[in-house]
């Protein structure tokens with residue numbers, strides 16, 4: 001066969017054993033193993049066909065391990081969550097390695113400008129005035145850190161989470177299609193450990209991917225005075241708690257918007273010709289420069 005590493009000819013060396021942990025339990029099997037004399041590397045086509053990577057987790061098991069790995073500590077994922085929920089027995093280091101590798105892939109994809117989920121404009125639901133509305137929010141959440149030694153604490157870090165969403169109104173008449181089937185709630189999340197201002201670009205791309213610019217109104221919600229305003233006039237993303245409204249292709253604080261809840265927010269439609277520009281981080285949420293949506297596997 002053709003060597004996948006250097007495209008030269010690789011020779012079959014017979015059957016070799018391999019182990020894999022799957023959602024159905026541990027498997028041992030044999031598959032053909034090929035060795036390439038040109039680059040000195042080995043390969044097994046079946047591994048590729050099964051999606052097996054260097055670790056011993058099948059793709060589905062890896063996904064479950066990563067889901068558990070982001071819920072709490074890797075130790076808890078390994079010792080409790082995975083065995084109870086899925087009957088999977090993995091070591092703490094396996095949970096850590098798989099989860100951190102997945103995080104690294106997401107980070108790379110985000111830095112490369114990729115967006116997540118299918119690239120398709122959403123059918124935005126309407127507010128009480130009959131205008132379509134797209135929602136945005138940003139929040140910070142503390143992520144506990146482990147110290148170098150077991151049981152040794154370390155200072156936590158703040159992860160910023162941005163969201164673009166299309167909540168389904170209770171009143172059917174305000175659905176995008178009042179005569180259709182009950183729609184599912186739609187949301188896109190972007191999270192990272194970067195400074196708050198760095199959230200705006202990936203969030204803008206996600207907005208472009210789901211057609212946020214096509215919503216007649218935008219409502220942006222954040223809960224917190226704890227999101228610090230940055231110096232040098234850079235306001236960052238939703239720097240103050242409260243409600244922001246769409247002004248042209250940006251966002252501006254809505255007068256008196258502080259402390260409002262989702263239920264009592266009505267944002268005026270954007271004026272023709274735009275207004276006094278948007279708030280720092282989220283300015284330019286519209287379609288200009290929006291990256292074509294990709295759908296990376298994460």
Ligand SMILES: [Zn+2]
Pocket residue numbers: 003004005006007008010036037038039040041
């Ligand atoms: Zn080769």
